[in-house]
Amino acid sequence: MRHFVTYVASLFAASSLSAVAFAQPAPVVPAPQAVHPAYPQAPRAPQGAPNILLILLDDAGFATSSAFGGKARTPNLERFAAEGVRYNQFNTTAICSPTRAALLTGRNHHQVGFGNLMDIPAGFDGYNTVWKPQTASIARILQVNGYSTAAFGKWHNTPRWETSAAGPFNHWPTGLGFDHFYGFLSGTDDQWEPHLYNDTTQIPNPATPEQGYHLTKDLVGKAVSWVDEHEVLAGNRPYFLYFATGAVHMPHNVAPEWIAKNKGRFDEGWDHYREEAFARQKQLGVIPADAKLTPRPAGLPAWSSLSAEQKHLYAHQMEVFSAYMEETDQQVGKLVDTLRTRPGGDNLLVFYIVGDNGGSGEGGLEGTIVNEGASGVGAPDSFALQVANYNKLGGPDVADNYAAGWAWATSTPFQWMKQVASHFGGTRNPLIVDWPGHTQASDKVRTQFSHVNDIAPTILDILGVSLPEQIDGVQQIPFEGHSLLPTFTNPAAPEVHTEQYFEIFANRAIYKDGWVAAARHDYEPWNLLHEVQKLYTASTQNDRWELYHIATDYSEADDLAAKEPQKLEELKKEFTAEAQRNGVFPLLPPPVGAPTIVALDKHEFTYPSDISGLPPNAIPVLAGRAHRVETEVDSASGNGRGVIVAQGGRLGGYVLYEKDGHLVFENNIFGQTHEVIAGSERLPAHVVTVGYAFTPDAGSAPHGGLWQPPTDGTVQLLVNGKVVAQGKIHKYPSVVGSYSETFDIGQDRGSQVSHDLAGKSPYGGKLGVTHLTVQ
Template structure:
């Protein structure tokens, strides 16, 4: 007799052995089965089974793909007049509809928060970047439960959901294996996540998560690896698995590249295709792009080209060396955009060719803000934190490594002049939410059979918070009143669906405020009032906390009639004081309603993964890839690391501990029996301190101690790297000492972490001994702050 038949007999016997039947229960059953629609009785014959009904999407609801690029200005791509050749984007634009008055928030995390919720970024908790949270609800980076994501709403209405690529919307202190995970993508409505959690990452050797689990560096297993290609491959694999396992359900795919954020890492063959294309410089770029924009019809015929901002040099004023360097920087950036176009084009073509591909609604947002000036006036070959920690280098040092641009040995970023050029025809760039150079990005929407008359450019004012309500409108799904019992606040965005087939549809989004770092503006019915802060966007990190000290009340307000002045070229503040006063009052009202005030909340006092009052920390052997904020920032700070070796120290070799990666950090390792400390300054200089004798036999304790030459400067967002002395110890006895310059920890590479026994991320050291797993058992590791 089979187990199945025996079970049926037992169940049957049980159902007839009770003499007194109980009342039939429906709807609610024991064991927490609320919502049960069958019947439960003592007798099986009187019972009716019923499984919970899964949510179903409305009939014919489309698949939805949202594509978001990073740090690509309005005038960067050929589709909108730029020099980067984007044939796949051109094709999508011809088949879909183009929007030329669509706006983001001017910087990464806030744009993504507004995009994924349909609310204003301050309402979600992202009035600022994830990296610099402040202690007010609108700025604390804690995603508000009353602003459920579009992924969660679609999931609850029968969609499969996935987020692939850049996230940047989880509190810094929750990005670790300790969780909590409710504000990771998989806790906010996405069935699956594959990507990186920080604001920037390496294209060659990224730091990825599969849902909430760190992924071993894919580059080590696949030479020639590139992140954008990997993300496309993973997205298509997810779509194929969805089609194989849940073909009856529509899907929502959020695909956010790391491109074209710094570091600019395109494959070398793409760089070669751009050689010599930018020798004319950024002033000529602006003029030529402006002319092309008018020919393409993506800006009005009466638009004006705005002048170069004060502080950016004219191209003709530069030295030959500067021109050579800056032109090369833009060749690499253009190549990065072009490679991205090819890979995202591959994604779109493959999705369209799959079952249901013609009923797939695609939103392609070409940038989450304007071009980035965060490389500084000269550009950079170190990462974004470099300008605040001492890693910036000038023209000569960059020229010496020109042939490495785009590759893994540098984290190159273009000069600020190119950020301005790629926002043609507008003023300013990323961070500057007061002007369209920071907020105006192209949008293309394609939905076969639903986006008719594609040749007509859509000129209705739009905002990134319009995407979520547009998706629900297209799918026939209503915004729920509550999610998990929490009442939802209404959408701030408006549906773009009426504009899909009618270029003359009335403007639905009639008012929108903007604010980032105190740069602020408000749009209402064709007018914009704007106030820009006095700091320059290419000096944000370098300026440190001083950005937060000047009084916003002293900022000068400007006024533009953008219905007639597309590029904000003519300031009417002096001519229209009443209109300016009206809009300033409206900004204050909207600011109070959305939690924008106080302006410029300083990023201090955020929760931490470590005890900020502690001076002693202990770690057990074998842990690895602790996030950089799991330890204090040691740059320029006196400290001591001690490592207990439990095995035979005389025969051991390999990494004892490491923090950072190939673009900056330090490591302590053993090579040929000797203790070695290696300092990696932004990938540009490696310095070692080596013990004068081999380690003795048996268990022992080794240590290094760092003493800075001078105290750390105050007022920086990060501790600056400063020269100092590293001293090595064995069982408390000094065995070596030597100078190091620009000592820094993992802040020199945002996504790198701390490891014991093996350098698990990208490698701090170029020495094989500094890359290998330590060969003897290790005990406790202790960090002592001085």
């Protein structure tokens, strides 16, 4: 390259000399105008544009933190509230993916395509989980206005059939306006051993829990590093940093020292918690003095009705959850404080949303020690099993969630909890805005009705720019949210968000001018994972509508449906109109027929030896299906051990490996039981193929797709096609227990299925292709 540059320079020099040597008379022409080199100019942010930090916690109800009356001690959140302004009528959508879609676009979640979770798409525009290009994210809008952008933590807004190394990547964070992404794509993940992506590349676990790794701490460190690098390379541009923790969604993963600090703090139970939190909320002024405490829903047990053993376990569940919230507060506090010390930190605008919905009742009436997906397919999770794992709660060997009574308690003073979009227990979350020098009257709680779709319009209002008519050549639909900027300095600013519909799982409501009409669908949120059939078959026509005048009834305690039938009918018609406009109908569209990475009619699969880390959606469903796996061995293991094929991890899965020259199959049943089948004879010197075959028991449920429960059956070990051992196994395969753990050849990435060193180690020999046949 250097020689080429020298050569070009010499041509310029030669041309100048030759012009003198061979000059000829030339016609007189007008002198050309001077031409100056120019390059396209990058967009510039408005003068004084702030750096923006948008924080979103997960599954934290209105009354979780001490800043809003809860018992989890959150001094940093309290400090930010004292420095900035608090909102007590801020609303989410009642569940994860939809809240994030509305938050990041300023539109309603159905308009973006997220009428439901990313995990359960349906074939209608409002529910297909394909982010609509006419609803560009606030990150993309800020990019075209001169910002650098980054997202850290939970995403949960990419179609499941696009979450693999094959892409496409236009619905990943980096395809939707973020320059950089570091985090996980699923709705929940192990905080000790998460499954992370750096932009669009899957990366190994940064460290182990034994080494002190925890995801929230990692996210804070990576976010600070990004800001520091940004300052060095692009310090002339402001930044937008979206920080969405996995905390405090289940699993409630937190270090023992934090749990120890909460010992005995919840022994009086959830009914007492509600009463205490309610009193503190009035003292803090985060709810009106005349607010009423709503009663316990039918179906949730009174604390006084529980046995001593139940109280012992359930109190400990809340100790772990509170510890998780407290550790999260410390880490988020560290993030904010560190960014304040960096260049531009004096102009850092912080939006802090404490939860994307109400408290999570998916743990059922007793709580769980397996993840939500495993609970939904019949994982062993009895009360006795939870008691046996009492000292493991919070640690890497379980995936715990608390009993639904705590979800209700942490949603004080409202009715219901997460999922229930018809009532504020599902949708009401604290918002804090902290922007030094730009907020006033911090002691005055902001009471204007507001919604997650208000954040994007607020940011553009702060910058003094409008939503572009087109972005990337696509006409944009208007924002549904409204700017909160006037409330930053005026606690009595007029309410501008005067109407908002809600809908999740046919739980639906509409707010308008101080009134709410609400209809809860006929199922219990703590039974969702076990009563999916009821959810979709119960008629929505039978759902009873309620009416609340929240201008005078903050907590929705007094149902006025019988007293104000005309008002109720008026609002029901308004809901129908808004639902039609936003693509809400049909209610509860069945989640069937979505695209898949694996063709449903394909039965033969071949994987090269260098393929590893395939996500669960890139592997055919094996539960309930007879199948056979065989791997070609080019050269035997020199050390007589190592993984041949594995799928899953510490919390459930299977692995075929070599140990001391013997072929071994290990079935990990949701992290609770390990079943081992081993060949009695050493592998022959010239092995050609090794593998196993699984035959489900007669009478097992037929293959039912993604939610097929693990089944019992028989495994046969195969060497060169011959059976060398066989045995009975149970609840196979339990890979659903291990979140996004991958299918691996020659190693076991992520957390390990096996307890045996040989079942954890990379294979010592050389493997060829792996063949998978499923019936």
